[in-house]
């Protein structure tokens with residue numbers, strides 16, 4: 001893979017370079033086909049990174065997506081795949097230290113959206129406004145709950161989620177550490193766009209390809225950061241359970257009624273209340289239904305449009 005060196009480039013320049021690569025790849029195929037294939041390949045590439053770096057042990061999710069990746073790249077020459085890698089590098093540059101809906105804007109400008117399923121993405125400055133109204137005081141939510149969970153039932157390319165993360169950052173809360181997002185879109189391209197952008201920004205999320213209204217889900221994919229966080233949390237969770245069990249024994253209470261452990265940091269106090277049970281995603285159940293858990297913030301104002 002040829003990654004572009006990590007230099008600071010003007011966002012308009014990044015967009016222009018991304019667009020001209022997309023155009024030159026579309027000389028012999030429809031731009032929509034090329035864009036969709038790039039989205040599939042880029043999303044899988046990001047998912048597989050922690051496996052290739054040895055941070056995660058290879059599992060069924062890895063093998064399934066690796067097979068899909070190999071199938072998808074078959075149609076492209078080495079030269080075209082190099083251009084795909086450069087487009088992914090540009091995307092990562094675009095999200096390096098700045099929040100934006102890069103792919104949503106690209107898809108809009110190059111007319112790659114499916115208007116039949118209501119794909120018109122909210123301009124990013126409006127997403128910022130909506131996020132401010134929806135999320136309120138993130139800092140006090142984090143103090144109360146440890147991790148703030150956010151549901152986006154029609155995620156598009158992820159504009160509203162990204163704006164919510166930016167809102168948290170503007171309040172001095174690191175969204176990568178203290179927020180978890182549960183996002184769905186019925187469109188395969190939108191599912192991939194959201195997955196790519198949220199992963200590139202280092203956010204913890206499950207992105208689902210599914211229909212929020214009929215409650216059908218075809219694929220759930222955790223971002224690498226969510227997998228890493230859960231991996232880091234697992235032994236701490238076990239240690240906490242052990243401490244609680246010992247406290248119960250010493251106090252003569254049942255293990256089912258553990259006492260609060262006030263010395264733990266907020267996110268560990270909330271153990272068990274993080275949004276996702278990651279074990280289900282590492283196994284064969286990429287298609288399992290979503291949990292009915294109640295989330296702290298629901299970005300659902302737009303759902304009335306599709307009812």
Ligand SMILES: C[S@@+](CC[C@H](N)C(=O)[O-])C[C@H]1O[C@@H](n2cnc3c(N)ncnc32)[C@H](O)[C@@H]1O
Nearest residue numbers: 121122154155156159185186187190211212213
């Ligand atoms: C107007 S866009 C909004 C996207 C994003 N929330 C934003 O504000 O930029 C609506 C999105 O909802 C998706 N959508 C439409 N019906 C849906 C459904 N039943 N379940 C999940 N997503 C749906 C479309 O594919 C589209 O990406």
